[in-house]
Amino acid sequence: YFHFxxxxxxxxxxxxxxxxKSSKETDAIDELFNQYANTHSHVIDPEGIENLCSSxxxxxxxxxxxxxxxxxxxERQGYFTLVEWRRALREFKVDTISKxxxxxxxxxxxxxxxxxxxxxxxxxxxxCLTEEKQKNIDIETICQLxxxxxxxxxxxxxxxxxxxxxxxxxxxxxxxxxxxxxxRFCSEISFPDMSNYDVELAxxxxxxxxxxxxxxxQA
Numbered sequence: 001y002f003h004f005x006x007x008x009x010x011x012x013x014x015x016x017x018x019x020x021k022s023s024k025e026t027d028a029i030d031e032l033f034n035q036y037a038n039t040h041s042h043v044i045d046p047e048g049i050e051n052l053c054s055s056x057x058x059x060x061x062x063x064x065x066x067x068x069x070x071x072x073x074x075e076r077q078g079y080f081t082l083v084e085w086r087r088a089l090r091e092f093k094v095d096t097i098s099k100x101x102x103x104x105x106x107x108x109x110x111x112x113x114x115x116x117x118x119x120x121x122x123x124x125x126x127x128c129l130t131e132e133k134q135k136n137i138d139i140e141t142i143c144q145l146x147x148x149x150x151x152x153x154x155x156x157x158x159x160x161x162x163x164x165x166x167x168x169x170x171x172x173x174x175x176x177x178x179x180x181x182x183x184r185f186c187s188e189i190s191f192p193d194m195s196n197y198d199v200e201l202a203x204x205x206x207x208x209x210x211x212x213x214x215x216x217x218q219a
Contacts, residue, residue, distance in 0.1 A: 033086075046079075064107065066127065068088060071087075071088040073087060074127070128145060135176070136174060143166065146158050153186075157182075158186075168213075185197075185207055192218070194214060
């Protein structure tokens with residue numbers, strides 16, 4: 001048995017009864033974590049996440065699992081530490097799977113607000129950087145990620161951009177600037193006419209190329 005120490009837990013605030021209550025909540029949150037954590041590494045690993053998804057009755061590719069990772073500020077794809085787990089579940093005020101299910105539904109709405117969504121969208125890219133010092137993501141992964149993260153909000157833009165990414169030969173990988181540029185494109189540019197797109201502005205070159213490709217298709 002390992003006792004995980006989190007500095008924030010040792011700070012006693014308020015009355016004895018409230019600290020007892022928060023201690024009880026932490027115990028329940030930790031117990032839930034231990035149901036899914038690997039007994040050797042003491043983290044929830046990919047197998048643990050599969051089991052968690054099964055309990056939540058969601059696919060491991062469901063965008064809500066990525067949103068949960070965002071809420072935890074999880075640093076490593078496919079792994080949740082106890083500190084990360086506590087961070088999210090305390091904020092949700094949940095300590096059971098049934099409560100977490102409800103929290104995930106509410107989380108989807110929370111992420112939809114523009115400021116939260118921009119942060120979540122940037123996080124989704126960083127979360128997929130699985131190697132040390134990695135700065136780019138391959139086109140195939142980007143296409144899947146765009147579909148998961150932006151597909152429900154900007155379906156047409158994502159479909160056309162994914163088609164373009166698959167047929168073009170100039171780019172094998174996408175960087176953060178290009179990734180964020182596409183979100184800005186979706187948010188600011190009227191589609192499909194793109195009448196307010198200005199190639200003179202500082203768009204990533206890949207979006208200028210996408211714009212030209214779309215114009216040729218529409219000609």
